[in-house]
Amino acid sequence: MSQEAIIAASGAYPKPAQTFQYGTAGFRMKAELLPSVVFRVGLLAALRSKFKNGQVIGVMITASHNPPPDNGVKLIDPMGEMLESSWEAYGTALANAESDEAVYEYYTQLEQKFNIKKDVVPQVIYGSDTRESSPALVQALKDALDAVGVKSQGFGAVTTPQLHYIVRCLNTQGTDHAYGEPTLEGYYKKLSTAFNQLMTNRSNGSVTVDCANGVGGPKLRELQPYLNNSIEITVTNDDTETFSKLNSQSGADYVKTNQRLPPSVSAQPLARYASLDGDADRIVYYYVDKNSIFHLLDGDKIATLAASFIGDLVHSSGITDFSIGVVQTAYANGSSTAYIEKQGLPTVCTPTGVKHLHHAALAYDCGVYFEANGHGTVLFSPSALQRIFSHAPESPAQDTALTHLKNITELINQTVGDALSDLLLVEVILAHKRWTPDLWDACYTDLPNRLEKAEVEDRNAYKTTDAERKLTHPAGLQDKIDALVGKYDQARSFVRPSGTENVVRVYAEAATKVQADELAQKVKALLK
Ligand code: 16G
Ligand code: ZN
Known part of the structure; x- marks a missing residue:
């Protein structure tokens, strides 16, 4: 040119x-x-x-x-x-x-x-x-x-993950690792075929999905006709015409950050709710219990759910020597990490941002990666897929588990975290386990936690190590944080510069909400 x-x-x-x-x-x-x-x-x-x-x-x-x-x-x-x-x-x-x-x-x-x-x-x-x-x-x-x-x-x-899907399809067309038809219809067909098979003879009530008034709304509506009637999906906050409504008082980020229902949702006890973000690559679940108390089921809860379900399927299929690992960031709730390790699965912590998690997940036959904010997916290595698809089951029970496992690999968007694919994945697992949201929630209890942001003169003055869990600069600040953390029970706190905004983020967790809030405030005060 x-x-x-x-x-x-x-x-x-x-x-x-x-x-x-x-x-x-x-x-x-x-x-x-x-x-x-x-x-x-x-x-x-x-x-x-x-x-x-x-x-x-x-x-x-x-x-x-x-x-x-x-x-x-x-x-x-x-x-x-x-x-x-x-x-x-x-x-x-x-x-x-x-x-x-x-x-x-x-x-x-x-x-x-x-x-x-x-x-x-x-x-x-x-x-x-x-x-x-x-x-x-x-x-x-x-x-x-x-x-x-x-x-x-x-x-x-389109949703961000839809575009990721189409890119991969186009580049693998006609090869023996073709990913699917490079169209939106191909995307809906791939997800729904796997979902419908996994939900054959199963049903699981209803889920209400808050789409943050973003592109996830119309795309979820497009997906719906492809799905069998095993679950009823109610789409809310799907006004994409009123531009000012995008991500406003709704969506995954609102729910996760505020740890409360979007004001537009009046929740029925023990019913399932989910929120997407503006480009539908993040999802969090939540419910209110019988006493109308709000409970968040975030990316950590989705990761543990997916890892244990896939682990069970692999085991029940008769596949051996298969590594499953869970990749998290510093934001992962301490209870989730402890829970995963108690299940005998390895966990890895990487810096924030999908590319870091994605990369670390590649080390396993099956790498489950989620940020606590609901951004994540599951990767199966090429050799793992080859083993799954060529495995010969030795009993009807193994055969059933293996068929489920194959469908799971198709249901999951392995290119990047995908709220629509993750929604269907969670729905399938809950249906298979016959779990209400409180049963899912009961796997472990989140430590109370608090996320704050602080305006600072220059966020680039904040440098981290150990997957963002420790500061190396400004000199001496980490020692002060450690001294504060030592004063609280089961406490943890870290400070990291944002990669998307000109601020520094402060995370704190501790045994009680009062302690977590106080610790976050005190650490934030150190940044003044
Ligand atoms: C970006 C990341 C997201 C991460 C967030 C952290 C991708 C596709 N997105 O949105 O995963 O959680 O940044 O933002 O990697 P922060 O650095 O401002 O805290
Ligand atoms: Zn997003």
């Missing part, structure tokens, strides 16, 4: 006076700051696809659980994973190039650095959530893709 064409196209998207950084979940900020960033991410996606010999790269425009005026953009690698970390820095550099000429120059530098062949046709697909700002950002992306001759396809409003 000609130098003039790229420089001219870039000229339509001038860079604001702002420094950008490809963070934990791509670029994310006020939408009005993003057009130049999205344009340049389009160039990066083109390079990434060429570097990957023309494999399809995905670009998702979303700011997940952030408020309506925000937006964001992130890249999806060929197998549906997050962009390889080493490339984030190129995205950052492109986004910060001060002129259109500098953009072009850096682009060609990267072409040379990676020895990119001129004759490879890059392919990029893209989608967005339901924000008001999304169509204009999609246009910026398209202009970049067109300027550098990318073969592209838009999927409109």
Whole structure:
């Protein structure tokens, strides 16, 4: 493509006076700051696809659980994973190039650095959530893709995990590890076929799903007709027309952070409720007990449920020497970690952010990874899948368990955490176990905990080690935190810089709510 064409196209998207950084979940900020960033991410996606010999790269425009005026953009690698970390820095550099000429120059530098062949046709697909700002950002992306001759396809409003799914399908089409049909219909068919088989002759009442007034609402409605009648799903907070309602007083982040029902939900005792986030890659469950007390069933509870269910199926199928591990972050409730270890399963702690958990989960035949906030999935290694699908059962009971296990591998979106897939997974497990939410909850009791955020002058002054559980900088601060923690029972606290906001987060847990709250406040006070 000609130098003039790229420089001219870039000229339509001038860079604001702002420094950008490809963070934990791509670029994310006020939408009005993003057009130049999205344009340049389009160039990066083109390079990434060429570097990957023309494999399809995905670009998702979303700011997940952030408020309506925000937006964001992130890249999806060929197998549906997050962009390889080493490339984030190129995205950052492109986004910060001060002129259109500098953009072009850096682009060609990267072409040379990676020895990119001129004759490879890059392919990029893209989608967005339901924000008001999304169509204009999609246009910026398209202009970049067109300027550098990318073969592209838009999927409109989709959930983040749907786009991850389609990327993987496109890149595995026609191979012996084909992932599915690269369409939304293919996605619904894959999930529903597995779900319907797992729910044959089973039923499990109803679940009410709060969709945060985001893209999960319409997509859950699209999925519903494919599902058999084994559960009744009531879709709420699915107004995507009123832009200001997105993530407002609803959604997984609201419920998890406030540890309470969305105001729009009047809960019946012991009925099941779930909340998605704005791009439907997170889900938390909850219920109220007979005394109308709220109980949260978060990502940790989903991880323990999934790991123990899969462990039982593997065992009952007669498959041996099969490793199952649970990957968590520092936010995992101490009780969940203790519970998993008591089940004889290994746990690993990684820094926050899906890419870290995902990577660690690859070490097992089956790696279950969830952040406490409800973002997670289950990965089966290629050799584990091969063993599962070639295993010869030796009894009818083994045969049944094995069939369930195969369907579970199809039901789970293995590319990334997926609220719709996770919803069906939880529903299947509860139906198989005949568990009401209180029985699920009774596996272990969460330690009371508190999450706070603190505005600080420079969050980059806070550096962590040990999977974000300890601070190395500012010097001396960790000792003060440790001294405070020592004063409370079963206490734990850590401080980490946010990867998505200009704040520092403080987490504390302790034996009682009063202690957890007090510890969080005292640690927060150290940051002043
Ligand atoms: C991003 C991460 C999410 C993490 C959150 C932490 C992805 C796709 N998303 O949203 O997993 O929980 O950041 O945010 O990795 P924080 O760094 O602001 O606390
Ligand atoms: Zn999200």
